[in-house]
Amino acid sequence: MIAGWGAVSPAGWGAAPLLHAVGPGGVVPPPEPCLREGQSRPALLRRVPAPDGVPDLWREPRLRRASAIGRFAAHAALEALDQSGRAESVRRGDWRLGILFTTVNGCVDFSRRFFAEVLRDPAHASPILFPETVFNAPSSHLGAILGSTSANHTLLGDSSQFVAALETAARLLLRREVDGCLVCGAEEGDWLTAEGARWFDDSTPCAEGAGALYLERSAAGASPPRVVLDRLADVQTFSARGAREDALAAVREDLEVMLPEGPGRLLCDGRTGHASRDAAESTVWADWQGARISVRQVLGNGFAAATAWQSVIAASFLADPERSVSEALVSASGENGAAAGARLIRFP
Amino acid sequence: MAFLPALFVSDRRRVVVTGVGVITSAGQGWRANADAFQSGRTAFRRITLFDTTGQRVHEAGELTLPSRLPRHALREKIASRLDRASRFLIHAGREAWDAAGWDDVPGGESIPLCLGTSAGAMSEGEAYYRLATATPPVRRGQARRVHLYQTHRQAAHLLEALDFNGPVSLVANACASGANAIGQGFRLLQEGPWERALCGGYDALSLLVFAGFDSLQALTTTLPPRPFDAGRDGLALGEGAALLTLETLRSARRRGAPILAEITGYGVSTDRHHLTQPHPEGDAALASMNAACREAGVSPLAIDYVNSHGTGTPLNDIAEGRAIQRWAGSGVGGIAVSSTKASIGHLLGGAGAVEAAICLIAMKEQFLPPTTTVETPDPVCMFDFVRSPREKTLRHVLTNSFGFGGANATLVFSAL
Numbered sequence: 199m200i201a202g203w204g205a206v207s208p209a210g211w212g213a214a215p216l217l218h219a220v221g222p223g224g225v226v227p228p229p230e231p232c233l234r235e236g237q238s239r240p241a242l243l244r245r246v247p248a249p250d251g252v253p254d255l256w257r258e259p260r261l262r263r264a265s266a267i268g269r270f271a272a273h274a275a276l277e278a279l280d281q282s283g284r285a286e287s288v289r290r291g292d293w294r295l296g297i298l299f300t301t302v303n304g305c306v307d308f309s310r311r312f313f314a315e316v317l318r319d320p321a322h323a324s325p326i327l328f329p330e331t332v333f334n335a336p337s338s339h340l341g342a343i344l345g346s347t348s349a350n351h352t353l354l355g356d357s358s359q360f361v362a363a364l365e366t367a368a369r370l371l372l373r374r375e376v377d378g379c380l381v382c383g384a385e386e387g388d389w390l391t392a393e394g395a396r397w398f399d400d401s402t403p404c405a406e407g408a409g410a411l412y413l414e415r416s417a418a419g420a421s422p423p424r425v426v427l428d429r430l431a432d433v434q435t436f437s438a439r440g441a442r443e444d445a446l447a448a449v450r451e452d453l454e455v456m457l458p459e460g461p462g463r464l465l466c467d468g469r470t471g472h473a474s475r476d477a478a479e480s481t482v483w484a485d486w487q488g489a490r491i492s493v494r495q496v497l498g499n500g501f502a503a504a505t506a507w508q509s510v511i512a513a514s515f516l517a518d519p520e521r522s523v524s525e526a527l528v529s530a531s532g533e534n535g536a537a538a539g540a541r542l543i544r545f546p
Numbered sequence: 547m548a549f550l551p552a553l554f555v556s557d558r559r560r561v562v563v564t565g566v567g568v569i570t571s572a573g574q575g576w577r578a579n580a581d582a583f584q585s586g587r588t589a590f591r592r593i594t595l596f597d598t599t600g601q602r603v604h605e606a607g608e609l610t611l612p613s614r615l616p617r618h619a620l621r622e623k624i625a626s627r628l629d630r631a632s633r634f635l636i637h638a639g640r641e642a643w644d645a646a647g648w649d650d651v652p653g654g655e656s657i658p659l660c661l662g663t664s665a666g667a668m669s670e671g672e673a674y675y676r677l678a679t680a681t682p683p684v685r686r687g688q689a690r691r692v693h694l695y696q697t698h699r700q701a702a703h704l705l706e707a708l709d710f711n712g713p714v715s716l717v718a719n720a721c722a723s724g725a726n727a728i729g730q731g732f733r734l735l736q737e738g739p740w741e742r743a744l745c746g747g748y749d750a751l752s753l754l755v756f757a758g759f760d761s762l763q764a765l766t767t768t769l770p771p772r773p774f775d776a777g778r779d780g781l782a783l784g785e786g787a788a789l790l791t792l793e794t795l796r797s798a799r800r801r802g803a804p805i806l807a808e809i810t811g812y813g814v815s816t817d818r819h820h821l822t823q824p825h826p827e828g829d830a831a832l833a834s835m836n837a838a839c840r841e842a843g844v845s846p847l848a849i850d851y852v853n854s855h856g857t858g859t860p861l862n863d864i865a866e867g868r869a870i871q872r873w874a875g876s877g878v879g880g881i882a883v884s885s886t887k888a889s890i891g892h893l894l895g896g897a898g899a900v901e902a903a904i905c906l907i908a909m910k911e912q913f914l915p916p917t918t919t920v921e922t923p924d925p926v927c928m929f930d931f932v933r934s935p936r937e938k939t940l941r942h943v944l945t946n947s948f949g950f951g952g953a954n955a956t957l958v959f960s961a962l
Contacts, residue, residue: 328758333718338951
């Protein structure tokens with residue numbers, strides 16, 4: 199069961215602004231140029247807006263020196279856990295919480311700053327920055343803030359990794375190694391990422407933020423409407439460009455097994471609006487008749503965070519009784535490594 | 547598989563190791579590493595990969611890469627552009643694959659690949675940054691560097707080099723990554739549906755990471771490192787990779803494959819104490835050791851050898867020493883412990899996998915790998931500290947990996 203979700207995005211702090219942004223009339227801030235010395239054509243980046251005032255969460259000792267990715271992840275994770283009502287049980291040690299953190303680019307801001315210091319003079323490179331460059335720093339902070347001593351893994355990959363991590367979460371839950379599991383995807387914006395991404399897609403701005411789903415074993419006892427992770431497609435790895443379409447097709451086939459025809463179906467896909475980048479996904483889902491949301495086209499490519507946003511949107515739509523969505527598919531089309539997919543349903 | 551395996555929990559399958567591939571500063575392959583770890587030889591040298599001017603430390607366990615890759619299925623253009631860490635992976639992967647006799651893998655069989663790393667292809671990222679910020683900025687080759695920098699591309703290179711396919715899992719739990727990757731593969735095979743998995747860890751030396759540890763003053767300035775020595779002053783970094791071919795017992799027996807050991811226990815825990823410092827009493831270390839032994843169904847006194855995390859930093863070794871005391875209780879004096887980081891340094895994301903490989907080598911060749919660099923053991927060493935070469939038949943072996951950020955992992959291997 200998906201018992202909670204949370205998000206931080208260029209639309210704002212929380213799942214609600216994210217949903218508003220992808221809805222009719224949604225407005226998001228324009229991307230900003232990532233300025234740096236020596237760059238004549240800056241890459242574009244959609245940043246998370248500054249919060250109103252300093253959130254209490256940022257006073258946590260672990261977050262005082264953390265980079266943006268750690269703060270985004272913590273905010274999204276706490277929102278998800280609070281929604282489930284489990285936060286206090288985890289803090290008391292009564293509830294074993296697993297944490298799976300996924301990212302493509304990781305702590306790129308502090309890494310770049312630290313490396314610049316090393317190149318200037320390694321003797322003066324900051325020992326405060328370095329620990330925050332490590333890939334698992336954000337998940338370590340999550341564990342400390344939430345009070346978890348159970349399994350805590352940082353998983354790397356392309357954008358599809360967030361959905362692949364849902365299977366890892368399901369395995370942790372089903373073997374009863376944990377009582378609940380947070381799956382979080384996060385990225386932070388930086389000129390280094392934005393410029394790097396532009397080599398492959400020069401029209402889609404990068405974006406930053408985080409998304410999180412909180413999973414438990416059973417829907418029993420939960421308040422309706424309950425959102426259930428009904429099916430995960432086998433992750434399909436690929437390398438050559440041509441194989442990407444095959445991988446996505448296999449994912450779709452897996453997801454749609456026994457899927458009845460009918461209204462109330464939503465597809466949350468990974469299209470960015472860049473024709474070449476989207477070609478495989480557009481082809482594979484060309485005959486899709488249901489509703490469709492492409493969050494990257496609205497907010498930009500937030501890599502692991504964007505796939506998490508897809509999943510948060512899917513869960514939110516299913517949980518909202520005013521939306522007539524009974525099944526939502528997440529198509530996680532990675533950039534150059536794998537394709538994955540999930541089917542979520544509303545359990546009456 | 548598509549959600550979710552039916553045989554969960556009630557019918558876990560037994561998992562064995564049928565092949566090992568390893569490359570470290572002590573040498574390439576099983577034989578070179580077995581000889582080095584049996585004698586406790588150290589393998590450090592002045593770093594040639596990058597300029598260490600301005601740093602406190604200038605040496606590490608830098609390995610000498612063979613000039614040629616082993617047999618592989620990569621296109622030559624791709625092979626010629628591989629980053630250093632990808633080369634480690636292909637050397638270790640080919641050795642493990644051949645040792646296991648996996649050339650009988652049917653085309654189309656899905657084999658999960660579980661890898662652990664801390665730095666990935668950091669050297670590619672460093673090169674990108676240098677060229678992007680050069681005056682004038684350099685554009686040539688930058689798209690390729692972005693492509694190669696992404697960690698999952700290293701995994702893809704290994705898939706292509708060994709010509710197989712399957713789901714890829716990349717664990718970045720700092721220094722526990724390699725052990726976690728093996729543990730993850732172990733779970734996938736226990737629960738199914740796969741019959742085999744290729745698992746391990748790797749890391750190559752890079753300027754950013756080296757300077758980072760130097761900035762923390764975590765590196766020893768008095769090489770070689772002396773884990774558990776009363777006068778220890780830090781760790782030495784190393785580089786390398788180890789890969790293990792995991793297989794269900796049923797599959798290995800059906801093939802008549804050589805079985806090195808069974809994986810009988812895997813425990814994880816998270817230390818919330820501090821981002822870079824373990825709990826001084828080793829609470830989380832104790833939890834992961836207990837969990838692994840519980841699953842293996844063995845008491846601490848049944849463990850014939852502990853390959854400790856043993857970095858040589860003052861705080862780590864105290865915490866781990868305390869954890870071993872608490873774990874073994876009154877029997878601690880009979881527990882044989884050493885740290886092989888004294889010989890090759892700390893391989894970060896590769897450490898857990900390489901140390902697992904060392905355990906398997908020791909089990910097969912029946913010796914205890916010594917820590918030969920220690921002069922005066924720290925008082926925390928109430929265990930049987932292995933400081934000189936010894937022969938011993940090993941039935942159950944435990945290896946610890948404790949990472950930055952509090953990621954702890956323990957593996958138990960047992961002879962069949």
